[in-house]
Amino acid sequence: MTRTSDQECALTRAASVQAAAANKGFDWPGPDGALEKVSEETNEVAALMGQRGGRGSQGGPGTQGGLGEEQLLDEVGDLLFAVVNVARLLGIDPASALGRATARFGRRFAEVERIARRRGLPMPGTELGPLDRIWDEVKSRGF
Numbered sequence: 001m002t003r004t005s006d007q008e009c010a011l012t013r014a015a016s017v018q019a020a021a022a023n024k025g026f027d028w029p030g031p032d033g034a035l036e037k038v039s040e041e042t043n044e045v046a047a048l049m050g051q052r053g054g055r056g057s058q059g060g061p062g063t064q065g066g067l068g069e070e071q072l073l074d075e076v077g078d079l080l081f082a083v084v085n086v087a088r089l090l091g092i093d094p095a096s097a098l099g100r101a102t103a104r105f106g107r108r109f110a111e112v113e114r115i116a117r118r119r120g121l122p123m124p125g126t127e128l129g130p131l132d133r134i135w136d137e138v139k140s141r142g143f
Contacts, residue, residue, distance in 0.1 A: 011094040014084040031089040038086060041079040048072045104143075111138045 021027060028034045048068050087094040112134045116123050121130060 011084055011098060014081050015088045015094055018081075018085055018088055028085070028089060031086050034082060034085040034089050037082040038079065041075065041082045045072070045075045045079055048075055108135065108138050108143045111143050 018027075028037075048071060051068060052072075084094045087097055112131060113123060115134050115138070116126060116131060119134075121134075123131070
């Protein structure tokens with residue numbers, strides 16, 4: 001199975017598990033509660049990042065052996081699971097939504113690279129601020 005298929009499978013599996021729980025009456029009455037859960041999970045991830053001094057793992061989960069690697073992996077998983085719940089409650093397939101977002105990001109980023117190259121801004125080598133302003137330009141043009 002490819003990496004993309006693994007991700008889609010995990011997103012689809014999360015929605016399926018949530019739907020099964022919903023069929024047994026264990027569900028939010030609507031997407032608002034699920035969206036609040038996303039905020040709660042985001043705060044938990046942020047708190048763990050704060051314990052680590054804001055450092056993210058550079059090589060993936062468990063590679064630094066530092067503070068809270070397993071806990072951070074679990075909390076990010078909980079955050080993703082909560083986002084899938086919001087999508088499900090809105091009637092949106094999470095794998096399709098993520099696929100569309102990924103494709104849109106790819107198109108926008110390719111345009112950012114093209115503009116940066118045209119303006120003589122090296123990538124890497126240019127600070128985020130100027131690149132983010134280019135991103136905003138690209139986004140405002142409907143990319």
